[in-house]
Amino acid sequence: MEKQTITIYDVAREASVSMATVSRVVNGNPNVKPATRKKVLEVIERLDYRPNAVARGLASKRTTTVGVIIPDVANTYFASLARGIDDVATMYKYNIILANSDGDDKKEINVLNTLLAKQVDGIIFMGHHLTDEVRGEFSRSKTPVVLAGSIDPDNQVGSVNIDYLEATKDATDELIKSGNKKIAFVSGALIDPINGVSRLNGYKKSLAESKISFNEGLVFECDYSYKAGLGLFDRIQNSGATAAVVADDELAVGLLNTLTDHGVKVPEEFEIITSNNSLYTDIARPSVTSISQPLYDIGAVAMRLLTKLMNKEEIDEKTIILPYGLIKKDSTK
Amino acid sequence: MEKQTITIYDVAREASVSMATVSRVVNGNPNVKPATRKKVLEVIERLDYRPNAVARGLASKRTTTVGVIIPDVANTYFASLARGIDDVATMYKYNIILANSDGDDKKEINVLNTLLAKQVDGIIFMGHHLTDEVRGEFSRSKTPVVLAGSIDPDNQVGSVNIDYLEATKDATDELIKSGNKKIAFVSGALIDPINGVSRLNGYKKSLAESKISFNEGLVFECDYSYKAGLGLFDRIQNSGATAAVVADDELAVGLLNTLTDHGVKVPEEFEIITSNNSLYTDIARPSVTSISQPLYDIGAVAMRLLTKLMNKEEIDEKTIILPYGLIKKDSTK
DNA sequence: CTGTTAGCGCTTTCAC
DNA sequence: GTGAAAGCGCTAACAG
Numbered sequence: 001m002e003k004q005t006i007t008i009y010d011v012a013r014e015a016s017v018s019m020a021t022v023s024r025v026v027n028g029n030p031n032v033k034p035a036t037r038k039k040v041l042e043v044i045e046r047l048d049y050r051p052n053a054v055a056r057g058l059a060s061k062r063t064t065t066v067g068v069i070i071p072d073v074a075n076t077y078f079a080s081l082a083r084g085i086d087d088v089a090t091m092y093k094y095n096i097i098l099a100n101s102d103g104d105d106k107k108e109i110n111v112l113n114t115l116l117a118k119q120v121d122g123i124i125f126m127g128h129h130l131t132d133e134v135r136g137e138f139s140r141s142k143t144p145v146v147l148a149g150s151i152d153p154d155n156q157v158g159s160v161n162i163d164y165l166e167a168t169k170d171a172t173d174e175l176i177k178s179g180n181k182k183i184a185f186v187s188g189a190l191i192d193p194i195n196g197v198s199r200l201n202g203y204k205k206s207l208a209e210s211k212i213s214f215n216e217g218l219v220f221e222c223d224y225s226y227k228a229g230l231g232l233f234d235r236i237q238n239s240g241a242t243a244a245v246v247a248d249d250e251l252a253v254g255l256l257n258t259l260t261d262h263g264v265k266v267p268e269e270f271e272i273i274t275s276n277n278s279l280y281t282d283i284a285r286p287s288v289t290s291i292s293q294p295l296y297d298i299g300a301v302a303m304r305l306l307t308k309l310m311n312k313e314e315i316d317e318k319t320i321i322l323p324y325g326l327i328k329k330d331s332t333k
Numbered sequence: 334m335e336k337q338t339i340t341i342y343d344v345a346r347e348a349s350v351s352m353a354t355v356s357r358v359v360n361g362n363p364n365v366k367p368a369t370r371k372k373v374l375e376v377i378e379r380l381d382y383r384p385n386a387v388a389r390g391l392a393s394k395r396t397t398t399v400g401v402i403i404p405d406v407a408n409t410y411f412a413s414l415a416r417g418i419d420d421v422a423t424m425y426k427y428n429i430i431l432a433n434s435d436g437d438d439k440k441e442i443n444v445l446n447t448l449l450a451k452q453v454d455g456i457i458f459m460g461h462h463l464t465d466e467v468r469g470e471f472s473r474s475k476t477p478v479v480l481a482g483s484i485d486p487d488n489q490v491g492s493v494n495i496d497y498l499e500a501t502k503d504a505t506d507e508l509i510k511s512g513n514k515k516i517a518f519v520s521g522a523l524i525d526p527i528n529g530v531s532r533l534n535g536y537k538k539s540l541a542e543s544k545i546s547f548n549e550g551l552v553f554e555c556d557y558s559y560k561a562g563l564g565l566f567d568r569i570q571n572s573g574a575t576a577a578v579v580a581d582d583e584l585a586v587g588l589l590n591t592l593t594d595h596g597v598k599v600p601e602e603f604e605i606i607t608s609n610n611s612l613y614t615d616i617a618r619p620s621v622t623s624i625s626q627p628l629y630d631i632g633a634v635a636m637r638l639l640t641k642l643m644n645k646e647e648i649d650e651k652t653i654i655l656p657y658g659l660i661k662k663d664s665t666k
Numbered sequence: 667c668t669g670t671t672a673g674c675g676c677t678t679t680c681a682c
Numbered sequence: 683g684t685g686a687a688a689g690c691g692c693t694a695a696c697a698g
Contacts, residue, residue, distance in 0.1 A: 007691055018669045023693060031667060053451040054396060055691030057387045058674045065430070065451070073406060074416040074629075083407040086433050095447060097398065098431040100419050114428060118386040118398070226612055253616050260618070279559055283586050285593070285618045296407075340675055351685040356677060366683055388675030391690045 006047050015043040026051055057119060066306060067115030067123045068096045071103040075224075076278050077248075077295065078126055081148050084299025085124055092307045094121070105131050112137050122306045124299075125157075126150050128192040144309035146318075148302035149295070151193045158309060158318035160302040164194055167291045167324045168202030171245045171273040174289075174326065176210045178333045180243040180271060183207075184236055186220040186255065187247035195221075199247055222251065229254015233262055243271040249280045249290070256284055256331060272331040286330030294322050339380050348376040359384055390452060398428045399455040399639060400448030404436040408557075409611050410581075410628065411459055414481050417632025418457055425640045427454070438464050445470050455639045457632075458490075459483050461525040477642035479651075481635035482628070484526045491642060491651035493635040497527055500624045500657045501535030504578045504606040507622075507659065509543045511666045513576040513604060516540075517569055519553040519588065520580035528554075532580055555584065562587015566595055576604040582613045582623070589617055589664060605664040619663030627655050 008026070012019045017036060024032050025040045032040075043049075057063040068085055070078050082098065089096050097120060099111040108127065112134065115123060122144045125134075130152050138145045138157055147159035175183050185203045190196035204214050217239055222228040229251040236244065236255065246252035252274035256266055264270050266286055274281060277292035301320060308315055341359070345352045350369060357365050358373045365373075376382075390396040401418055403411050415431065422429050430453060432444040441460065445467065448456060455477045458467075463485050471478045471490055480492035508516050518536045523529035537547050550572055555561040562584040569577065569588065579585035585607035589599055597603050599619055607614060610625035634653055641648055 005691090008693095009691080019692075020670080020694085021668060024668085027693085033667060036667080050446070050450055052391075052691050053447075054387055054390045055674090056693070058385075058391050058676090059691075059693040061674075061693095063387060068431075072416065073419070074409070074412045076407070076409060076412075079407045079409075079412045082431075083405065083433065086406070086431065090432070095430050095432065095451065097428050098401075098415075098419065099423070099428065100416065113383070114386075117383055118428065226615065250612065257616065257618070279583065280612070280616055282559065283590065283613055283616055285590070338675090341677095342675080352676075353678080353685060353687095354683085357684085360677085364683060369683080385675050388690090389677075391692090392675075392677040394677095394690075 005052075006049050008049070008051070011040065011043050011047060011049050014047065015040045061119070062121055063119050064093055065095050065097055065118070065120050066303075066310075067112075067118070067120040068098050069101050069108060069111055069115070069123065069125045069127065070098060071101055071127055073098065073100060076280075077149070077276055080278075080295035081126060081299035081302075084296040084301075085148065085303045086299075087296075088300045088303035088307070092303075094303075094307070096124075101127060103127055103129065105133065108134050109137065116141055116143060122146070122310045124148050124302055124306060128188065128194060130193075144306060146302045146306045146309065149293075149298050151198065153193050153197070155319050158302075158305050158315070158320075160298050160305065160320045160322065162293050162298070162322050162324040164198035165202035165205070167275070167293075167326075168199040168245060169206040170202075170326055171275075171291055172203050172206035173209075174273060174332065175243040175245065175271055176206060176212065178243075178271065181212060182215070182218060182239070182241045182243075184218045184220055184239060184241035184244035186222065186232070186244050186251060188222070188224045188251075190219075190221050195247055203245060224248040224251055226250040226254040229256070230258045233258040242269070244273075246272060246274045249274050249276045249278045249288070252288055252290075253280045253284045256286075256288060267331050267333050271333060273326075277327050281327075281329065284331075289329045289332040290327050292325040292327045294324070297322055338385075339382050341382070341384070344373065344376050344380060344382050347380065348373045394452070396452050396454055397426055398430055398451070398453050399457060399636075399643075400445075400451070400453040401429045401431050401457045401459075402434050402441060402444055402448070403431060403459045404434055404461065406431065406433060409613075410482070410609055413611075413628035414459060414632035414635075417629040417634075418481065418636045419632075420629075421633045421636035421640070425636075427636075427640070429457075434460065436460055436462065438466065441467050442470065449474055449476060455479070455643045457481050457635055457639060461521065461527060477639060479635045479639045479642065482626075482631050484531065486526050486530070488652050491635075491638050491648070491653075493631050493638065493653045493655065495626050495631070495655050495657040497531035498535040498538070500608070500626075500659075501532040501578060501580075502539045503535075503659055504608075504624055505536050505539035506542075507606060507665065508576040508578065508604055509539060509545070511576075511604065514545060515548070515551060515572070515574045515576075516545075517551045517553055517572060517574035517577035519555065519565070519577050519584060521555065521557045521584075523552075523554050528580055536578060557581040557584055559583040559587040562589070563591045566591040575602070577606075579605060579607045582607050582609045582611045582621070585621055585623075586613045586617045589619075589621060593618075600664050600666050604666060606659075610658075610660050614660075614662065617664075622662045622665040623660050625658040625660050627657070630655055
């Protein structure tokens with residue numbers, strides 16, 4: 001015996017009204033006489049009727065679902081963004097389909113297509129690198145898109161970020177202020193605009209203002225991982241650097257630990273500033289000075305922006321920059 | 334001018350076949366002559382036809398999406414499970430709707446209902462505490478459910494976990510072996526069966542085997558957070574404990590840091606073993622000995638089990654226990 | 667304020 | 683191997 005699903009039609013019959021009326025009360029349409037509304041509500045209650053969102057989606061062309069493309073939920077940076085996204089989504093009665101891409105071009109395209117096939121009302125994209133192919137799909141589809149903690153050099157779609165350039169400049173300034181001349185710039189792939197353009201330029205700008213010449217040998221490109229940080233010891237030592245601006249907390253803490261494990265005193269002999277102010281920076285000993293990013297808010301604001309886009313509201317500015325801070329801890333003098 | 338969506342009907346017309354045939358080729362039904370298949374495929378390509386998954390879901394009563402209820406994605410423990418879930422989901426062509434519950438009863442019920450309304454094919458539930466109301470909804474709906482890293486005392490639904498009791502016993506044994514007599518048991522809410530039943534019993538079992546009497550004053554119930562760990566100093570000191578088995582890594586590292594910050598030597602004067610072997614345990618100094626749980630696998634296996642349930646395959650055992658380990662690091666002698 | 671009537675785009679018998 | 687036709691459960695004009 002199959003599960004007997006009860007439909008809007010059953011409710012209509014039992015309440016002696018039309019499907020349209022039932023639909024109206026379910027959707028909170030005010031054009032229903034209180035008495036009929038009450039009657040319908042009672043039948044709905046009695047029959048334990050639950051509207052089928054799929055049918056609703058097909059008929060109305062709105063699924064109240066948004067797609068979220070994320071490199072990796074297990075990464076705390078992106079997970080924090082995701083939490084902000086989901087909270088605001090829930091607030092506006094949307095659900096999120098979460099899909100991991102590993103930042104892989106093929107997977108991104110794949111997932112984007114299945115998201116579109118599922119008729120999501122909008123998409124939040126997170127990723128270090130926005131490929132032309134992905135950009136192409138974005139403009140080809142009429143589905144609104146917002147980037148969260150990710151940059152589109154052309155600003156074609158909405159996005160929410162902090163000013164990575166200025167933040168990195170501030171961090172570098174701080175290191176210069178305490179007397180460092182040879183400051184390492186440690187980041188993820190430089191092909192990612194957020195690293196290779198924004199952050200690197202912030203670093204260069206700071207150096208330039210202090211008349212320190214840029215040295216290619218102080219630029220370190222690596223994976224965003226604790227292990228990569230641990231593996232940096234020799235290269236950093238050989239470079240003669242006495243401080244480092246790091247683009248990722250795991251990386252920074254890895255560097256910190258390998259330095260202290262090798263007997264290098266932080267911050268006395270080497271200073272470190274990192275970028276996300278995650279729990280890792282508090283747990284490490286010494287704790288790590290860091291730029292603080294409003295990660296949850298970036299996600300939340302991105303989702304809020306997306307709701308406006310999905311609603312076809314007028315947007316004053318679709319490239320949103322949120323404020324950042326610099327939290328001094330024990331890895332700097 | 335509205336976006337002109339092209340449908341299966343357009344393809345059928347252009348290819349001079351029926352909708353049924355197009356549907357067959359789209360769904361890989363073998364009952365299509367190679368020649369017609371080729372012709373249809375060409376038209377699909379030319380028109381850039383994308384099947385509408387919502388319509389498909391309505392007609393077939395399968396949405397190929399599963400709901401995932403998670404306390405908090407920003408928590409690394411659950412995020413790791415979620416990653417395993419999504420990878421296997423993708424492997425089997427499912428998408429996941431991710432919904433945060435904060436472990437709150439009301440939100441869990443809410444989210445469960447909207448997931449059901451969206452006609453998900455299955456549900457993965459994560460949560461410390463499975464309330465009767467949630468259990469009721471589970472059995473009321475015919476949608477298959479699997480718990481990941483979460484316990485149902487009654488084993489009514491499928492679940493994937495490790496043997497928390499034995500794991501905690503092993504950890505406690507280890508501490509007893511190195512001479513500790515007063516061992517603190519630090520966990521989250523004892524009302525959660527995983528803490529109050531499994532873990533606590535593992536702890537008690539270990540004590541009993543070594544003829545150490547159980548002392549209520551050594552049981553510490555707190556939030557799963559770094560801050561809660563930091564706040565534990567006085568209570569732990571006053572208890573006279575010389576070691577602790579901790580149920581959560583953030584908590585453990587907080588305890589570790591407050592101890593060392595107060596000059597207590599770990600492991601010489603105090604030993605700590607924690608439960609999840611997350612990156613936190615490697616970052617901390619000293620690094621923290623920990624039970625290791627196959628978090629990714631728990632998620633992956635849970636999702637795999639769910640695919641079988643959704644397929645109505647015969648299941649030999651729906652309560653799955655995965656192996657754990659004990660990774661010795663520097664917080665124990 | 668309420669009912670009628672078309673679909674939304676696809677799957678799925680059931681014939682042929 | 684292929685087509686015709688009947689829905690899936692709901693929304694959205696359009697009347698009245």
